[in-house]
Amino acid sequence: MNCNLFITFEGPEGAGKTTVIQKIAERLAEEKIDVLATREPGGIEIAEKIRSVILNPEHTAMDERTEALLYAAARSQHYFEKVRPALNAGKMVICDRFIDSSLAYQGYARGIGVDEVLSINEFAIGKKLPDMTILFDLAPEVGLARIHAHGEREVNRLDVESLAFHNKVREGYLQLVERYPERIYVVNADQNIDRVVEDVWSLIYEAIQ
Ligand SMILES: Nc1ncnc2c1ncn2[C@@H]1O[C@H](COP(=O)(O)OP(=O)(O)OP(=O)(O)O)[C@@H](O)[C@H]1O
Numbered sequence: 001m002n003c004n005l006f007i008t009f010e011g012p013e014g015a016g017k018t019t020v021i022q023k024i025a026e027r028l029a030e031e032k033i034d035v036l037a038t039r040e041p042g043g044i045e046i047a048e049k050i051r052s053v054i055l056n057p058e059h060t061a062m063d064e065r066t067e068a069l070l071y072a073a074a075r076s077q078h079y080f081e082k083v084r085p086a087l088n089a090g091k092m093v094i095c096d097r098f099i100d101s102s103l104a105y106q107g108y109a110r111g112i113g114v115d116e117v118l119s120i121n122e123f124a125i126g127k128k129l130p131d132m133t134i135l136f137d138l139a140p141e142v143g144l145a146r147i148h149a150h151g152e153r154e155v156n157r158l159d160v161e162s163l164a165f166h167n168k169v170r171e172g173y174l175q176l177v178e179r180y181p182e183r184i185y186v187v188n189a190d191q192n193i194d195r196v197v198e199d200v201w202s203l204i205y206e207a208i209q
């Protein structure tokens, strides 16, 4: 078994990543696999502070380059302080969002350019990419409706972008699947949550064999 993997979860708002990560982390622990579950932007104090600056709905004046750089700064701190030490200690790391979020949201949907955003991220974390990425694919209106219906978390500055923006994010993710077919696996997130968990578990189980 190879359990020393860095696995990231990607997708639009309300796709179910957080919910599924919790269930997968429990299942991995039952299998006696040493796992660290974390998230971006955030996961450690400095990055959580950057998160609150980026996502504050009052920060409507934030320039898109500032946004891209803040995500990259939070990623750098989180990666070197938390993710890399856990990987070096032999753990599996599962992370709610990582570099592909920046490529899809800032590179593609904001229009900065995927290669430009990739290059600032290479400065931030080097050329490290996840071993495996699971993309939760879903029409953005379905995910946004879930967030508004459940009201479990505050609506942030990115949630309130236009539907056209969120559709571009989805398009950006699907282009990344073509760019990195050996790394990114797509799961249909518009299914019953237990079905989504099973689909994700099958992918991870196969990867660790
Ligand atoms: N497959 C599903 N079917 C119905 N509701 C779901 C499903 N998956 C998640 N939900 C609900 O949708 C809401 C958002 O889920 P969750 O927080 O897991 O999504 P997320 O992808 O982490 O979102 P975000 O990236 O915006 O934080 C929650 O209320 C959750 O219970």
Ligand SMILES: Cc1cn([C@H]2C[C@H](O)[C@@H](COP(=O)(O)O)O2)c(=O)[nH]c1=O
Binding pocket: 013, 039, 040, 041, 071, 097, 098, 099, 101, 102, 103, 105, 106, 158, 159
């Ligand atoms: C890492 C990262 C995130 N984003 C966006 C995606 C979401 O709209 C928010 C994070 O909120 P969540 O509840 O944790 O999903 O930030 C981004 O635009 N670029 C990134 O690199």
